[in-house]
Amino acid sequence: MKGVKGFFQNGNITMRTGATMLVMSLAALGPTISYAEIDIGILAPLSGKGASYGQHQKVAVEMAQEKLAEEGGIKGEKVNFLFYDTRGENAEAISQTRRLIYNDEVLAVIGPYFSAETEVAFPLGVRGETPVITASSAKPGIAAKNRPWAFRNALASDQMNGHLVEAWLKANPDIKNVVILTDVKDAFTKIDGTAVFPAVLKERGIEILDNISFQTGDVDYAAQVTKTKQINPDGIVVAGLYNEGGNVVREIRKQGLTQPVIGALGMSEAKFLDIAGKSSEGVMVVMPFWTDNPDPRVAQWVAEYQKRSGGDKPGNTDALIYDTIFMLKTCIEKSGVTNKPDQLKEDRKKIRDCLDNMTDYPGIVGPITFNEDGDAILQPTVLKAEGGKWVTVK
Numbered sequence: 001m002k003g004v005k006g007f008f009q010n011g012n013i014t015m016r017t018g019a020t021m022l023v024m025s026l027a028a029l030g031p032t033i034s035y036a037e038i039d040i041g042i043l044a045p046l047s048g049k050g051a052s053y054g055q056h057q058k059v060a061v062e063m064a065q066e067k068l069a070e071e072g073g074i075k076g077e078k079v080n081f082l083f084y085d086t087r088g089e090n091a092e093a094i095s096q097t098r099r100l101i102y103n104d105e106v107l108a109v110i111g112p113y114f115s116a117e118t119e120v121a122f123p124l125g126v127r128g129e130t131p132v133i134t135a136s137s138a139k140p141g142i143a144a145k146n147r148p149w150a151f152r153n154a155l156a157s158d159q160m161n162g163h164l165v166e167a168w169l170k171a172n173p174d175i176k177n178v179v180i181l182t183d184v185k186d187a188f189t190k191i192d193g194t195a196v197f198p199a200v201l202k203e204r205g206i207e208i209l210d211n212i213s214f215q216t217g218d219v220d221y222a223a224q225v226t227k228t229k230q231i232n233p234d235g236i237v238v239a240g241l242y243n244e245g246g247n248v249v250r251e252i253r254k255q256g257l258t259q260p261v262i263g264a265l266g267m268s269e270a271k272f273l274d275i276a277g278k279s280s281e282g283v284m285v286v287m288p289f290w291t292d293n294p295d296p297r298v299a300q301w302v303a304e305y306q307k308r309s310g311g312d313k314p315g316n317t318d319a320l321i322y323d324t325i326f327m328l329k330t331c332i333e334k335s336g337v338t339n340k341p342d343q344l345k346e347d348r349k350k351i352r353d354c355l356d357n358m359t360d361y362p363g364i365v366g367p368i369t370f371n372e373d374g375d376a377i378l379q380p381t382v383l384k385a386e387g388g389k390w391v392t393v394k
Helices: 051-070 090-103 115-127 157-171 187-203 222-231 242-254 270-280 296-309 316-334 341-356
Strands: 006-009 012-017 020-025 037-044 078-085 108-110 132-134 150-152 177-183 207-214 235-239 261-263 284-287 361-363 366-370 381-386 389-392
Touching: 037 051, 037 090, 037 316, 051 078, 051 296, 051 316, 078 090, 090 108, 090 115, 108 316, 115 132, 115 150, 115 187, 157 187, 157 261, 157 284, 157 381, 177 187, 177 222, 177 242, 187 207, 187 235, 207 222, 222 242, 235 242, 242 261, 242 270, 270 381, 270 389, 296 316, 316 341, 316 361
Parallel strands: 037 078, 037 108, 108 132, 132 150, 177 207, 177 235, 235 261, 261 284
Antiparallel strands: 006 012, 012 020, 284 381, 361 366, 381 389
16 A cells, blocks of 8 residues: 555545645535545645645645546546645655655655755655656756756746846836845745846846845844835845745835835735735735736636635645646646556656646646746736735736
């Protein structure tokens, strides 16, 4: 028997997830049907650092699980998501990735969430010859270093920040210099604030007056903002996640700074708007998924997500993990995967080759194609906070 499985219990599918259990009712899906089992691993922070990210992705996974069950699984086989909590920690990401590859013998692994976790998980996929697909990590270059088994169904910040800065400067043509506030503890925000944003800004002739650091988990940003106020730049760049970024922006406005602000991808969540409150007004970000997209298919998906999440809007990583699941479904169905224990190595290679050749997959986020570096080609959308919502910048 392969590792920890989902199993039927009182009309539910229950999946053990380390310290967590993911339970989904199948009452509305008709009588119990006996399936073979397709195992797919999922890694996300359900507790600890960034737990909100993982909990929101879990809602999207539940939506995918139910849709697959309604469709009779994949190739008539029941799908098990082995969902493990990494707590946002590298050591857990290593342990759980190994567990999924060697103990659970999954066909593929989705995750981990953070760039630092993904950097240590990708090499394990290479050694174990198993596709590992992150649906969130945005640090440039990490999939390319671990080809051919590593994939990133998310836009790297170097693919997005140019679009963001162009739109920001167009809206604020008087900006000639900036201060960057960087979370140096998180791998993605550190590279974003110290390398990606500076390169993009310098290409456009914008002077960087200072780069002021803070860390994930900080609660007081008064000193950093006071220093920024003393420098008095034309604009402010915040390279942070939604929680820290939201609090930094609150402090910026609290201290009376009125300069235009742009933020890193991690701030493009609805939670940032909640945390920053009225201080978010005018902040610009970029992301590959716009929650308020009027396209009927997107609007229906968002409405269903909100119904399940208690009203919370999905973030881009929620849509991306949902799309990743159905891209795997496509590959399993079309590449000749047998799902036989003695064919596991060959099946993993078939999925890898299918993803390598994935072109214009019709995702919730829009068409998805993987390039030779294993990175998804997605269309970035620049957004601006207005009235507590993200709106598109034309």
